[in-house]
Amino acid sequence: MNQRTDFYKASPDALKAMIALEGAVNKLGLEPVLLDLIKLRASQINGCAFCVDLHSTDLRKAGESERRVYAVAVWREAPFFTERERAALAWTETITLVSETRAPDADYEALRAQFSEAEQVNLTVAIATINSWNRLAIGFRKSPTK
Numbered sequence: 001m002n003q004r005t006d007f008y009k010a011s012p013d014a015l016k017a018m019i020a021l022e023g024a025v026n027k028l029g030l031e032p033v034l035l036d037l038i039k040l041r042a043s044q045i046n047g048c049a050f051c052v053d054l055h056s057t058d059l060r061k062a063g064e065s066e067r068r069v070y071a072v073a074v075w076r077e078a079p080f081f082t083e084r085e086r087a088a089l090a091w092t093e094t095i096t097l098v099s100e101t102r103a104p105d106a107d108y109e110a111l112r113a114q115f116s117e118a119e120q121v122n123l124t125v126a127i128a129t130i131n132s133w134n135r136l137a138i139g140f141r142k143s144p145t146k
Helices: 012-026 032-046 049-061 066-074 083-096 105-114 117-139
Strands: none
Touching: 012 032, 012 117, 032 049, 032 066, 032 083, 032 117, 049 066, 049 117, 083 105, 083 117, 105 117
């Protein structure tokens, strides 16, 4: 798979905005590991090889076990995640697939039980941001380096 347009070079201003958004997301007070879990899950759903590689690597660097990293794809069946992480992963799936899910009440209620209103919004912004990165990376065929 050959990379298409280098989006960093083609539109530096657009990427500065994306990088600023990413920086803001990282300062919203959500746990860094939680952010990487949702970034990994959204990237798996979207089929973004670059982002799956990046966020699984980031999780391992943060000290996460291989078992937890591998189990993100099957988090509902794996016993390795807290209720807060489960609510975030469910919300990640429902927002990433919003045209199919329509954000059901059950997923929102799980989110509401674990996150304050501000955290709900912050998490949703984080999900929207990784989905934007996925679309750039997939659309322009950015792939992980060997």
